[in-house]
Amino acid sequence: MTIINGSGDFRAALGSFATGVTIVTTRAADGKDVGMTANSFNSVSLDPPMVLWSIGKNALSQPAFATADHFAVHILASDQEELSNRFARRGEDKFAGLDLERGPGDIPLLGGCAARFKCRTAYRYEGGDHDIIVGEVLEFDHFEKKPLLFHRGKYSALAGVSGAEFADSSLGFLLARAQFAVFKDVRSELERLDISLDQYFALAALGAKSMSAQDIHRHGSFYDRSFGPADVEKLEERGLVEGETERLDADLKLTAAGRQTMVRLLAIGKDAEATLLAQFEPWEGQWLKSAMDRLASGMPEVPVD
Ligand SMILES: Cc1cc2nc3c(=O)[nH]c(=O)nc-3n(C[C@H](O)[C@H](O)[C@H](O)COP(=O)(O)O)c2cc1C
Incomplete structure (x- = not known):
């Protein structure tokens, strides 16, 4: 058993859990588009449809998500690794040059992803050094695309092509x-x-x-x-x-x-x-x-x- 003595080991152990990768976007009160890469996404409820994710309290995007009424979660496709890296860089103008659509509350919507959930912020909870944000899904799209995966700090894609996909x-x-x-x-x-x-x-x-x-x-x-x-x-x-x-x-x-x-x-x-x-x-x-x-x-x- 490992006693928790620092965040490194704990982080590594958490990294054993393979996830997809999302980009969560919103529009700040000053009208600026805000977004970040997040793999803390999870489904919560089917009826009403709800999802959650958590945001680090130190993230530059945190104040915008702390007050936003709406946000969008984009499940990234296997060919969107570069976009994931762009939105994982702190504070940059992450939206420069991207073709955007707009969702409820004028939130920015990205294209080319595997699925997209447009949400109304339903609850926010304290979660240690993160805030847990629960959204009620107002609308969603999904597309026939393989997802981008994240495991032990690295990206990967689903191996092989199934007969049905072929x-x-x-x-x-x-x-x-x-x-x-x-x-x-x-x-x-x-x-x-x-x-x-x-x-x-x-x-x-x-x-x-x-x-x-x-x-x-x-x-x-x-x-x-x-x-x-x-x-x-x-x-x-x-x-x-x-x-x-x-x-x-x-x-x-x-x-x-x-x-x-x-x-x-x-x-x-x-x-x-x-x-x-x-x-x-x-x-x-x-x-x-x-x-x-x-x-x-x-x-x-x-x-x-
Ligand atoms: C694959 C991946 C998953 C991530 N998941 C989260 C997450 O769930 N919550 C979070 O706060 N940061 C997460 N991050 C880190 C943020 O994307 C990163 O801190 C980003 O710089 C935040 O941008 P900001 O400071 O401009 O808001 C993740 C990064 C990567 C590469």
Whole structure:
């Protein structure tokens, strides 16, 4: 057992407790933004929602927090170590050059963090050389970011990437989900019309130019589609394509009904696209398309005879 003989050992023992890192901000009575790095943050109550943290009585920020009606706690993300260091330096102009939002009582809010709690000061308690501040959470945000950790006086980040996190952030998975969202309405219409994806691919190809079933099959195989004689037969039966359908090397083309069906499907696709892109700024939509185009440029070209 260690008898407490000085703050060094006690501090080291406390350092065994791994924590996250927060920056707590407020606005002083003179209108100055004030903030400091703190890992004494903890949850207190779910109903009403309450959190606490403690501030050293010697901190230059102490007088501001001792009278502030509101404060914000920012749980830092793993890439915010530099910001943590900036707010751990005594008295500097810690907010210089930062993009700020404002919360209740005009408190400064920082961006890029893992979570953020906007609080009303509920209680203050004496706690030895610290004051314990309890806040009622008025609003909070949280973001899909890994937290910055602090343990034995050093920063660290969560080790490894879980399967779920990888799935959430892997480009292939995101693209597949995005494709599902973009194509959802067209897919429902295809189901209603009883047209398979392979047949839709063929109709789209024939919408661009006449080609044989063989050619459609060859093009389709580049996109994991497998268009075959049974599909030709079905499309002909439905009156959507015409030509010498029993010959796989003879050109097929869309009938008037086939063209009408394609026009309707394309319009549904365009509407779905416009609805999804409405959530973006116009430049973001254009950027997204150009980024997709650049990614797709890695696809091998379909060989031309
Ligand atoms: C990871 C980390 C956690 C900290 N936690 C606290 C804390 O909970 N309470 C506190 O008073 N100081 C804490 N500090 C120290 C303050 O951030 C530091 O004293 C800062 O200089 C105070 O700024 P001020 O004097 O301008 O108010 C922590 C520092 C670091 C690096």
